Amino acid sequence: MIQALRAQKIIHDQFKCEYFFCSTNRERVDPSNLRRRIWIPALEKSGIELREMKQTRHSFASNALSCSESPLWIAKVMGHRNADMIIKVYGKYIEDATGVKAGSNLDAIYQGFIGSEPSNPR
Numbered sequence: 001m002i003q004a005l006r007a008q009k010i011i012h013d014q015f016k017c018e019y020f021f022c023s024t025n026r027e028r029v030d031p032s033n034l035r036r037r038i039w040i041p042a043l044e045k046s047g048i049e050l051r052e053m054k055q056t057r058h059s060f061a062s063n064a065l066s067c068s069e070s071p072l073w074i075a076k077v078m079g080h081r082n083a084d085m086i087i088k089v090y091g092k093y094i095e096d097a098t099g100v101k102a103g104s105n106l107d108a109i110y111q112g113f114i115g116s117e118p119s120n121p122r
Contacts, residue, residue, distance in 0.1 A: 061086060065094040 012020050021029045031053070039053055057078060064074045071083035071091075080086065 058090075061090045062093055065090050 008021060011017070011024060012022060015022065015024060015026045017026050019028045023029055035053060040050065043050055061074055061078065064077075065071065065086070071086045075081075075083040075086045078086070
């Protein structure tokens with residue numbers, strides 16, 4: 001995938017395209033053509049059940065959240081106005097993705113403060 005993205009960046013930079021995924025005539029990639037010529041054959045070759053290309057957005061959002069990326073950044077990259085949709089739709093899938101109980105990091109900080117307070121001498 002990295003190799004394909006690097007190749008696309010060369011096209012993007014060479015033709016100074018408005019969109020990252022552009023054709024050599026500087027136009028936006030035609031989704032129907034991409035689906036027919038690239039997407040469907042790639043899924044068939046890999047043995048993956050046919051699915052819509054938009055599902056890659058769902059994978060991106062879920063994977064990014066699982067890697068502790070900021071919902072604000074994810075929303076920006078995906079073109080959303082705010083993080084509401086990201087949190088509402090994908091948050092339920094990654095609540096414990098790190099294997100750490102939600103809130104335990106903050107609890108540890110507070111426990112550190114409570115446990116390190118000097119005793120009150122009289």
